[in-house]
Amino acid sequence: MEPSTVFETSNPRTAVESYLDAFTRHDLPRCLDFFAEDATLSFLSGTYKGRDAIKQWHKDRFAADLKILRVDGVSASGDTVNVDLHVTSNRLRFFKISNLDGYATIQLEHGRIRQLKLGMRLFDRKATSNPPATSGVGVADYRIFVGPPDKYDVVSAMQFNLLTTLGLREHHSLLDIGCGSLRAGRLFIPYLLPERYCGIEPAKWLVEEGIRHELGDDAIRLKRPAFSHDENFTLTGFGRSFDYLIAHSIFSHAAPAQVRRCVSQARDVMTPESILAATYFEGEKSYTGSEWQYPGNVVYRFDDLRAIAGEFRLEASRLAWEHPNGQTWIVI
Numbered sequence: 001m002e003p004s005t006v007f008e009t010s011n012p013r014t015a016v017e018s019y020l021d022a023f024t025r026h027d028l029p030r031c032l033d034f035f036a037e038d039a040t041l042s043f044l045s046g047t048y049k050g051r052d053a054i055k056q057w058h059k060d061r062f063a064a065d066l067k068i069l070r071v072d073g074v075s076a077s078g079d080t081v082n083v084d085l086h087v088t089s090n091r092l093r094f095f096k097i098s099n100l101d102g103y104a105t106i107q108l109e110h111g112r113i114r115q116l117k118l119g120m121r122l123f124d125r126k127a128t129s130n131p132p133a134t135s136g137v138g139v140a141d142y143r144i145f146v147g148p149p150d151k152y153d154v155v156s157a158m159q160f161n162l163l164t165t166l167g168l169r170e171h172h173s174l175l176d177i178g179c180g181s182l183r184a185g186r187l188f189i190p191y192l193l194p195e196r197y198c199g200i201e202p203a204k205w206l207v208e209e210g211i212r213h214e215l216g217d218d219a220i221r222l223k224r225p226a227f228s229h230d231e232n233f234t235l236t237g238f239g240r241s242f243d244y245l246i247a248h249s250i251f252s253h254a255a256p257a258q259v260r261r262c263v264s265q266a267r268d269v270m271t272p273e274s275i276l277a278a279t280y281f282e283g284e285k286s287y288t289g290s291e292w293q294y295p296g297n298v299v300y301r302f303d304d305l306r307a308i309a310g311e312f313r314l315e316a317s318r319l320a321w322e323h324p325n326g327q328t329w330i331v332i
Contacts, residue, residue, distance in 0.1 A: 012108045013076040026062045036112040043118045065090045069099050081106045142181040142209035151324050152183055159184040159248055162321055166275055172243040178250045182210030189215060189223050197225040198238050204229045235265035242269050251280035252327055253294045260308055267312045279327040305330055
């Protein structure tokens with residue numbers, strides 16, 4: 001059935017501008033009126049097909065307070081319309097980024113949106129070598145998703161330097177828990193011998209974008225890393241043990257049950273000489289909720305994390321290793 005509030009225009013550019021106006025006002029019914037019943041919407045390497053999926057996408061974006069701050073340009077070629085715009089959201093503001101350059105490519109058919117692709121522009125290194133975090137300069141979405149993009153390189157180096165200081169060498173095996181867009185993997189994978197790196201990351205698109213933009217297919221063919229997209233910390237899924245494990249910025253979002261699951265699974269893939277290095281935000285009272293918190297953070301007392309490790313006959317100690325985001329390292 002066609003939606004009840006049908007827009008009347010044969011001009012693709014006018015239709016898109018009307019849709020952007022409805023999106024800016026967070027007018028959900030009006031936004032949906034512009035889509036064909038079997039339309040597809042692509043965002044952050046995810047694809048939403050059909051009116052119900054697109055409706056939920058809009059609900060989620062409105063809940064995250066995704067806003068179009070301004071439109072820099074709209075151009076049309078036949079039934080395809082390209083839009084340059086600036087956006088903001090709760091997640092961007094959490095990372096102290098006021099706005100980002102975005103783009104939309106919209107294909108229409110019989111006056112309705114058949115396909116909509118939304119994304120963030122990659123950082124243009126020719127424009128500036130050191131863009132301020134609040135400048136609005138485009139940054140790749142796969143970088144934003146894992147933390148402050150202006151610290152992406154520093155956090156990579158911090159993890160690599162820590163593990164090599166703890167004894168990691170090229171012949172060792174490493175499990176990167178929550179490997180994301182290979183922020184650290186882009187250093188570990190080339191360093192380690194083939195088949196020594198494994199990464200677990202529920203968001204498959206993050207790994208794919210990390211390979212595409214940070215590492216390259218040649219490194220994958222040469223080093224043969226393994227990846228799992230399990231959502232429940234099933235570290236045993238690789239069927240092997242590891243010399244080193246790293247869980248950067250996992251306990252800083254995880255509920256106690258999730259921390260226990262991770263530590264329990266880690267024990268099952270560790271040898272008596274293995275080391276698990278993890279970060280958390282230290283506080284006076286540990287988080288007691290039951291849900292993963294993101295982009296927000298949770299805090300734990302060191303003694304409570306040490307007690308969790310003790311439940312699985314593991315020893316834990318706090319490590320004095322500087323972290324640019326104020327997290328604390330724990331070695332288990």
